[in-house]
Amino acid sequence: MLERFSLLEKRFQELQEDFGTLKKDLVQLVEENHQLAHENHHLRQRLDELTPDSAKQDRSSHDSSEQSNDASVGEGYDNLARIYEEGFHICHVYFGTPREEEDCIFCLKFFG
Numbered sequence: 001m002l003e004r005f006s007l008l009e010k011r012f013q014e015l016q017e018d019f020g021t022l023k024k025d026l027v028q029l030v031e032e033n034h035q036l037a038h039e040n041h042h043l044r045q046r047l048d049e050l051t052p053d054s055a056k057q058d059r060s061s062h063d064s065s066e067q068s069n070d071a072s073v074g075e076g077y078d079n080l081a082r083i084y085e086e087g088f089h090i091c092h093v094y095f096g097t098p099r100e101e102e103d104c105i106f107c108l109k110f111f112g
């Protein structure tokens, strides 16, 4: 009995370590995502500044071909959405902590 308990305790500690690593990876991912989104926004603004109005119309017709690129981004986004659905914060403010029943305004920015 005692042996089983210490075994369980050890496995629990391992799980906790795993979770800690996972959380760190996730934080990094979110930060990266944040940075990329910011950069993307900035670059699009620059592009708009540099693109003559006549060329902009042409750009919108290209958007459908860009979707394959967006898919990989959407995957990480889906994962975050799932984590949120499972009841954890995905925002940088409370990241990884259990979410109460109500929605978090910081988390919701990710879905905005």
Ligand SMILES: [Zn+2]
Residues within 6 Å of the ligand: 089, 090, 091, 093, 094, 095, 104, 105, 106, 107
């Ligand atoms: Zn949150």
